[in-house]
Amino acid sequence: MATCAAAAAAAAAASGGAFGRGIGKAVTSKAISKAGRARVACNCHKMFVPGFGGRTPEGRAADTLHNFFTYIAVKIVASQLEDYNKEAYDDLMKFLDKVPLKDGDKFCSALMRESGRHKALALRILEVRAAYANNDFEWENMKEMSLQKIDNGNTKLMRDFLAETTGIE
Template sequence: MFVPTDSFGGMTPEEKAADALKKLFTFVAIRTVLNEEEEREKEPDDFDLSTELKSFVDENPMIRSDEWLSKLLRHSAFEMRASASRILELREEFAEEDFKWERVQDDVLQSMKKDNGELMKNYMIANVFSMLKPSECLLLNLLSLCNELSENDKKQLSKTA
């Protein structure tokens, strides 16, 4: 399939997906650092990395993960720069060791096929109903309801009929 080169600002679909995944991995790493920090025993006068990092995340929306990390690496507080270094380590580790690449492909394909089928079914129903007489619509509605009944429901109905 040909995808015009200007579709994603000159990026291929794969490059665009890679960029989105890198951003996701960065968020995973940030959350991991925050979790590690929240579980760590702290002294009363310790630097509150958890609060500071949350504030940094809130005040600096991540557009490009590398630019965001570059800014964090230049932060005035040493602890914040150290957290950036840890985030760099963790996002790479997550991508290499923990992320289930095959599962993403399977999940996307299954979800897309299911959604495409549902969307096409709804489209067809809407178009077929628009061409039918009211009495034909009623019959189709009844057939649709019957198809949605479970086997148990159908047995119950046949007993009462």
């Protein structure tokens, strides 16, 4: 028995793609190709999620969080600078006006190359991003809130649909 990661990697290799981290459950290592798409025969009771270009949904979520943490770090650094270094704050705000903060690493890379003062800002943002993700972000709270939001949303949608189709409030 191999892990889901090993089976996913085998499936990716069979399809020419690449998968992110696996979920570490026991699976068979047999990769099945159907209509040019690799699938993994998995007995780990996880859903197959197509359409992520060989990536896992968790990998895509990690990319989104990575960029979100950069955004948070920029907000924290800007807030700190506004109080004690107005010149650096203005530099950061002007840079934000001309360079989008869609990709956190590209943003920080461009900021580092702008000037010596901007390089110091970029290094501070990188430091704050790592510190926030490692020490301050409440990972378990996010999971609980996400699951609760899904449950509440599903319940509301089902109640609304039932009321709409039956006339019962």
